[in-house]
Amino acid sequence: MEVLEKLTSKDFTSDQEVRWCPGCGDYSILKQVQTVLPDLGRPREEFVFISGIGCSSRFPYYMDTFGMHSIHGRATAVATGLKSTRPELSVWIVTGDGDSMSIGGNHFIHLLRRNLDVNVLLFNNQIYGLTKGQYSPTSEQGKITKSTPMGSIDHPFNPIALCLGSESTFVARTMDRDPKHQQAIIRRGYEHKGTSMIEIYQNCNVFNDGAFEVYTEKSSKKEQTLMMENGKPLIFGENSDKGIMLDGFKPIIVNLADVSANDIWIHDETDMVKATILSRFYDNASVEGHFPRPFGVFYVDGKRPTYDDMLNAQVAEAIEKFGAGDLDKMIAGKETWVVN
């Protein structure tokens, strides 16, 4: 057996100059991906990165793998064709909030329901960066941008809820400012058989600086984030002194001192109903009594067959049942006649 050469992050770095704005959150994501990939035990030529349009979509140019920078919103569709026909490849989709949920919204939801075995890195910066600062489908209502001088009147998407509603089999959230967490989630996404959808909070320091500050700054992070771990209680707070409990279907925030440890909600990644409740922890951080924002894996279904497996199984089944195609026989059909 051929021994794989030991790869390093350098092997995944192309010779193209990285052209994101200095300080952009994209740099961190690129670095984490280049850190995780060499450890996956897979030859470099099997990786393919496909993107649409937007700042994030420049990503493939910086990876020394196979890559395609396609058109706006369509990376998901391109990846579907590639993975359907070349299931042995490791296919990654790099997209942004506008690319995946505005112009590419249709392909995005259909990719998720079909469950192609691909990985989606959704860079969410809640703004249009490449077109220089218009609001995006995840921008908060009332946002003043170049195209909304009186404030945006669009109600934003809740991306995690959208993905769960689209029958996604792997839904997770991480952030650019937490490299370790990002690496762990990316690795889990890779290991998931099916579409792994990873939303990454990514700061656009030029057009939407500080959008996720409360979740990334040391002073507020512990109070505002809920780091979910499978089989572990949902605990947060400056001193890990708060927890989430379920009162029927209603989540409530409790002080650990006031309740028994057994009453705290234990995170179960395979529970779709609970994942749906967690996806609704999406309220405004400045409102009194709001819930902390969850990070980690919301939901995993490792059992649903993938589209690519089923498609290729049908081809194999047809060959077994009817034999490999005989072209002359097909063209002649069932009824022919001879003219002498």
Added chain:
Amino acid sequence: MSTSVETLESVVIRFAGDSGDGMQLTGTQFTNSAALFGNDLATFPDFPAEIRAPIGTLAGVSGFQIHFGSTKINTPGDQSDVLVAMNVAALKANIKNLKKHGVIIINTDGFDSKNLRLANVPEDKNPLIDGSLDGYDVKKIDVTKITRAALVDSGLGTKEIDRCKNMFVLGLVYWMYNRSTKNTIDFIKSKFKKNEAVMNANIKVLEAGWSYGETTEMFVNRFEVAPAQMEAGIYRSIMGNQAAAYGLIAASVKSGLPLFYGTYPITPASDILHELSKYKNFNVRTFQAEDEIAAICSSIGAAFGGSLAITGSSGPGIALKGEAIGLATMLELPLVIVNVQRAGPSTGLPTKTEQADLMQAYYGRNGECPVVIVAAQSPADCFTMAYEACRIALEHMIPVFILTDGYIANGAEPWKFPQTKDLQPINVQFAKERKASDDKFMPYLRDEKLSRPWAVPGTKGLEHRIGGLEKQNITGNISYDADNHELMVKLRQEKVDRVADYIPEQTIDNGADSGDLLMLGWGGTYGALKTATQKLIDEGYKVSHAHVRYMSPFPKNLGEVMSKFKTVVIPELNNGQMAKIIRDKYFVDAIPYNKIQGQPFMSNEVVSKIKEILS
């Protein structure tokens, strides 16, 4: 009683009824039987866009015309000899195209007060009584009543019984033309094998129709149409969309590449998807995408991965694919785009034919975005040109359009089909693995065809990135350089132009290679123009016909072919699209001759027009 048998060279029958009356099935059955009998033939299914349009109305009339004969048949016929009218609306919609003294077989039950009202015909204008059908050979039969009587013990409900009416008509027409019902009985047995009652009912009514002709004294004549004298060989009957699907699969087999078809259902292209999806054992993968854009983009993904990638649609869908066709042009990957044209713009007339997407294929994208375009001229030719589209796309690493249209897509003709071994080879070579010590891989380094290497993911040492941004020549890196952009635009055009070195030269289909007038056609008008040309030649006119199948680039000798005629006329089912391109490219003062009615040319109207131009 005795009936005399008259021998005819060819006959045109039009079956017309409500869209729920099963006229398409009736026509298809008659077609298959005529084909197996050895007649040459051409068909024209003509149906409304609605699956069940309002019953009894003019809008709901569904027709199927077949022209079969013992001589060469090129068109479904300008006018019919026999009209089957299942109701008033069907008669009203089709009587104008019935020959003088033609036969009308009428289902009298379809001419009651209700049907008259639905067809907007006043009671006193009932064609059965007002004398308007004098001069035609009218056969009034209460098909509904006879069918119900035949099936009184069948155990079926009235609705199911009435659905067998079309079999009565088919049986009767089989009798009229001295045809066996065997082929249709076999078909019924296979179609209804899970429902014996319905199977038996259909067979019984089919035979009742035959017996009706045999025993009643309504018909004094039976007709015989001998098998046609066709080139020796093995034949089958084929429809255009089916032929296109076979052509694509043949190219997949001959190139050794698995076929991927990304598409979204649309009239009249969906039958290609239905056909391809049956052949998964040929390593065919069909993908019914969420929309037209995903359909083409998935095909681009499959092409990147090394499949023979195809997307198919009709005009409105092609409009949505425009941006992605531009991407494929930039990526320089092989991609076949099938457009089964229908009448537009917008939703237009979905079930009616037109040739109005030629300009869209030529120019319908942003930027300078040339592609290769081929066009099929008949149902069977869809096989040849689909195969050619694949061959050119794969060997030249380029997007290729194949244009067909609703008329040939749904029409049928006898096909002397080819053997696999006789098909032109398709040579594909993927770029080879490279070692670290080799020179850096250059994804946009070109060969003599100007095509670039096909470097599929998974090949060691070929890691590279491609995309829609302008490429630097040779390296394929992003480039905003002014001179490079101009160079790349010119290279992409030159690459299309060079395809002319790899396609056949233009031939004259009929007539001398010089003369007074050349009819230059393309696409599905072939049969009508061929018939018209022969009539004109027979009358002594110095007229010839050439039919273009390679639309971009044109065959290298096309200008020379045209130069030998005093006049060039370009008949098209559009407002003059190829005429504009020909005039632009060759400075030929070609005369456009256009019909934009959602209907094919009739050969007689072409004959008249050409005579008018020559006078």
